[in-house]
Amino acid sequence: MTWDQMQELMWPATWETLQMVGVSTVCTVVLGLPLGVLLVLTAKGGALQNQPVNKVLGAVVNLARSLPFIILMIALFSFTRWLVGSSLGWQAATVPLTVGAIPFFARLVETNVREVDRGLVEAVQAMGGNTWTLVRKTLVPEALPGIVASVTTTVIALIGYSAMAGTVGGGGLGDLAYRYGYLRFETAFMWVIVAEIAIIVTVIQLAGDYAVRRLANRGRGGGRTRLLRPRADTDLVAS
Amino acid sequence: MITTTDLTKVYRSRGREVTALAGVDLHVRPGEVYGVVGTSGAGKSTLIRCVNMLERPSSGTVTVDGVDLTALAGGENRAGKDLREARRRIGMVFQHFNLLSSRTVQQNVELPLEIIGLDRTQRRRKAAELLDLVGLTDKARSYPGQLSGGQKQRVGIARALAGDPKVLLSDEATSALDPETTRSILKLLRDLNEQLGLTVLLITHEMDVIKSVCDSAALMRGGRVVESGALTDLLARPGSELARELFPLSEFGTGHPGATVLEITFQGDAPAQPFVSQLARTYQIEINILGAAVETIAGRMVGRMRVELPGSRHDNVVPIGFLREQGLQVDVIETANGAVA
Numbered sequence: 171m172t173w174d175q176m177q178e179l180m181w182p183a184t185w186e187t188l189q190m191v192g193v194s195t196v197c198t199v200v201l202g203l204p205l206g207v208l209l210v211l212t213a214k215g216g217a218l219q220n221q222p223v224n225k226v227l228g229a230v231v232n233l234a235r236s237l238p239f240i241i242l243m244i245a246l247f248s249f250t251r252w253l254v255g256s257s258l259g260w261q262a263a264t265v266p267l268t269v270g271a272i273p274f275f276a277r278l279v280e281t282n283v284r285e286v287d288r289g290l291v292e293a294v295q296a297m298g299g300n301t302w303t304l305v306r307k308t309l310v311p312e313a314l315p316g317i318v319a320s321v322t323t324t325v326i327a328l329i330g331y332s333a334m335a336g337t338v339g340g341g342g343l344g345d346l347a348y349r350y351g352y353l354r355f356e357t358a359f360m361w362v363i364v365a366e367i368a369i370i371v372t373v374i375q376l377a378g379d380y381a382v383r384r385l386a387n388r389g390r391g392g393g394r395t396r397l398l399r400p401r402a403d404t405d406l407v408a409s
Numbered sequence: 410m411i412t413t414t415d416l417t418k419v420y421r422s423r424g425r426e427v428t429a430l431a432g433v434d435l436h437v438r439p440g441e442v443y444g445v446v447g448t449s450g451a452g453k454s455t456l457i458r459c460v461n462m463l464e465r466p467s468s469g470t471v472t473v474d475g476v477d478l479t480a481l482a483g484g485e486n487r488a489g490k491d492l493r494e495a496r497r498r499i500g501m502v503f504q505h506f507n508l509l510s511s512r513t514v515q516q517n518v519e520l521p522l523e524i525i526g527l528d529r530t531q532r533r534r535k536a537a538e539l540l541d542l543v544g545l546t547d548k549a550r551s552y553p554g555q556l557s558g559g560q561k562q563r564v565g566i567a568r569a570l571a572g573d574p575k576v577l578l579s580d581e582a583t584s585a586l587d588p589e590t591t592r593s594i595l596k597l598l599r600d601l602n603e604q605l606g607l608t609v610l611l612i613t614h615e616m617d618v619i620k621s622v623c624d625s626a627a628l629m630r631g632g633r634v635v636e637s638g639a640l641t642d643l644l645a646r647p648g649s650e651l652a653r654e655l656f657p658l659s660e661f662g663t664g665h666p667g668a669t670v671l672e673i674t675f676q677g678d679a680p681a682q683p684f685v686s687q688l689a690r691t692y693q694i695e696i697n698i699l700g701a702a703v704e705t706i707a708g709r710m711v712g713r714m715r716v717e718l719p720g721s722r723h724d725n726v727v728p729i730g731f732l733r734e735q736g737l738q739v740d741v742i743e744t745a746n747g748a749v750a
Contacts, residue, residue: 217486293507296461297521297572298497301487307520311511388511388552 171350171359179346184366187342190260190335191328194267198324202272203317205231206279207305213284217291217301231273239270239331243338263340267331275324282316283309315386322378326371333367343367410576410608411437411460416469418455418632429455430466431632437625439575442602442609444619446651447629453612456629457580460610461499462492473499474575497525500569504581506561508553514564515540515549521571539567543597559590566597570605577601579611583618591615595622616654620706626651640706644674645738655706656713664699664717669725673714674738684735685716692728695719715742 205227211217212224234242243266247257250265286309294304310317333344343363351360418430429452437443447453458464460471462478470479473495482489488496508517518536527535540546543563553561562582569577579598583591599622601607613619619626619640627637628651636643636651644652652674664670673684689696701714718725722741732739 215486219486287505287507289503289505289507290509292463293501293503293568294520294524295486295488296463296496296499296501296578297524297568298488298493298495299520299524300493303524307523308509312509314511385511388554 171356176359176362179350180343180363180366183341183343183346183363184370186260187329187332187336187344187370190263190267190332190340190342191325193261193264194271194328194332195321195325197264197268198271198275198328199321201268202275202324203279203310205272205276207283207309209276209280210283210309211301211305217304231276234269234273235277237270239266239334240338242266242270243335258339260341263332263335263342267328267335270331271324271328274327275320278320278323279313279317282313282320285316286312315382318378318385319382322375322382325374325378329367329371329374410439410474411435411443411610412470412472413456413460414470414472416456416459416471417467418452418459418464419467428632430459430469432469433629433632433634435627435634435637437608437610439608440602440606441624442599442611442622444623444626445610445612445629445634446614446616446619446626446654447612448614451629452632453614453629454580455632457578457610457612460578461496461501462488497521497572498574498576500566500572500574500577502562502565502569502577502579502582504584506553506558506565506585508561508564508568510553513550513552514545514556517553517564518567518571521568525572535571536567539570542570542601543567557590558586559594562586562590562594563597566594566601570601570607575606575608577607577609579609581613582611584613584615591618592621598622619651620655620704628654641676641709641711644676644706644711647738647740656702656704656711664697667719667721668697669718669720669722670699670742671716671718671725671729671732672740672742673716673732674740675712675714675736676709684732684737685714687735688728688731691731694728 208218209224209227209231212220212227214221237245246266246269250262251257253265254261256262290308290312291304294308299307332340332342333347336342336344336346337348343366347360347363350356351363413433413435416430416433416435417428420427420429431452433452433456435445435456445453445456455464459466460473460478462471462481462483466479470477472478476495478492478495481492481495483492509520512520515533515536518539519532522532522535537546537549540549543566545560545563545567548556548560548564553564556564565582577598582598583594586594595618598609598611602609611618611623623640625637625639626643627634629635636649638646640655643649644656646652656674685696685698688694697717699715699717701712703710703712705711718728729739729741
């Protein structure tokens with residue numbers, strides 16, 4: 171295969187993978203974040219302490235996490251068809267990807283939120299804040315660096331899953347690597363795809379790490395970097 | 410302003426019961442600084458957290474500014490609407506500041522105002538006023554991570570005052586600070602108490618805190634208040650444990666065998682009278698001064714002196730009576746030596 175032939179196949183597949191992962195990530199965060207917060211709130215000592223609900227949520231999350239992704243995907247075929255009208259294509263693949271990633275992400279968020287200092291929770295309670303204030307103004311903002319790191323981890327896991335989803339009709343880079351690399355012995359092409367995925371993963375990890383650092387460094391030894399940035403202007407406007 | 414009646418708190422875990430509060434009656438008058446002192450485990454932290462229902466008392470009542478908080482609905486972690494409203498009028502300062510690291514100083518002070526529901530401009534104005542009050546106007550845009558401990562606690566105090574509370578609860582507010590910063594924070598609390606007529610209930614394990622800012626104090630041990638009252642009364646109370654702790658003379662000498670050792674406490678204008686020389690002249694006795702100290706407690710001058718009179722306690726009944734007539738508080742110290750005599 172020539173480089174031109176490879177490129178012709180690669181770019182549409184890359185775009186499919188990015189769409190698949192992008193849409194699944196958004197859906198996972200939208201649904202998984204509340205679930206993760208709920209796992210903390212309903213736990214013992216939480217603001218919405220409710221042992222039965224906590225136990226059920228925990229059990230569902232554990233069950234979903236213990237299902238191998240390939241089986242989850244096949245089990246969800248009819249649900250996917252009902253939801254998006256087809257079980258083929260990258261759009262269809264987002265359904266099992268999201269369903270598979272939600273419990274994973276929710277557990278990560280649970281850990282992030284649980285690490286928020288209990289004193290802050292008490293401070294908000296002592297001010298007369300309700301549970302919604304607590305979540306919106308304290309738990310999520312304070313856990314944000316951790317949550318962003320969890321999103322990064324989830325995106326990378328989704329890229330891995332998306333390759334698997336590709337082989338059963340999802341399309342994307344995984345499908346390409348499987349069809350050409352494995353079925354047609356185009357080993358060189360397979361390695362090119364692997365390298366491309368590696369680059370995507372690296373870029374996402376670096377971007378995620380940078381965002382976490384920026385968030386976590388708010389007011390912590392950020393003196394030097396702050397001097398390099400033209401912050402004086404914004405301060406003047408603000409005051 | 411704050412009244413607790415027969416307050417008890419029992420923790421249950423795995424069938425074991427731990428009594429943190431065993432019937433506490435506390436009465437904090439409006440406009441005073443009231444200190445609760447005790448060693449760790451005495452129950453003072455539980456007590457202050459019961460005042461704004463961060464801990465639900467097992468029994469008893471808590472009344473703050475005429476509102477019976479124990480009657481308001483809500484569990485420990487989820488308060489009902491009325492309790493949340495009541496809490497907005499009770500400020501609280503914490504040992505570890507509990508500031509949000511994701512928000513600037515100004516945004517931290519604005520948080521309770523957001524909860525109250527003020528709009529942006531009102532919040533800004535109020536936060537600026539509060540930061541001015543605690544002397545941190547120039548730090549409004551800093552993050553807590555960039556501040557020193559004392560500055561963080563000032564932010565904590567500004568935040569606690571955001572809802573214009575009548576009552577401020579201070580949970581070991583100075584325990585994580587160095588002595589100099591502690592003094593400045595205590596001075597700030599005292600100033601706020603005087604300027605705003607704020608009633609302050611503070612808990613501490615340091616007697617110095619009680620000595621420097623409190624009008625009244627309570628000593629807690631094993632979940633009970635062992636002794637309480639206005640500091641000036643406590644110092645005048647014979648055998649008061651708190652007075653002894655506040656004003657220790659233990660490092661002074663205990664006198665010679667066969668002599669009588671007295672501890673004389675005087676307040677206000679009593680030191681104006683030359684009672685030592687009067688005593689010596691009137692009764693022709695040799696007075697040996699073992700030690701003396703004068704301090705300002707609750708804004709009043711208080712002195713304590715340990716003196717030795719020759720002869721047994723029995724021989725000195727008349728001089729002791731003379732001193733007591735002068736309005737002085739006289740305690741006869743039962744030392745090992747004194748007991749022999």
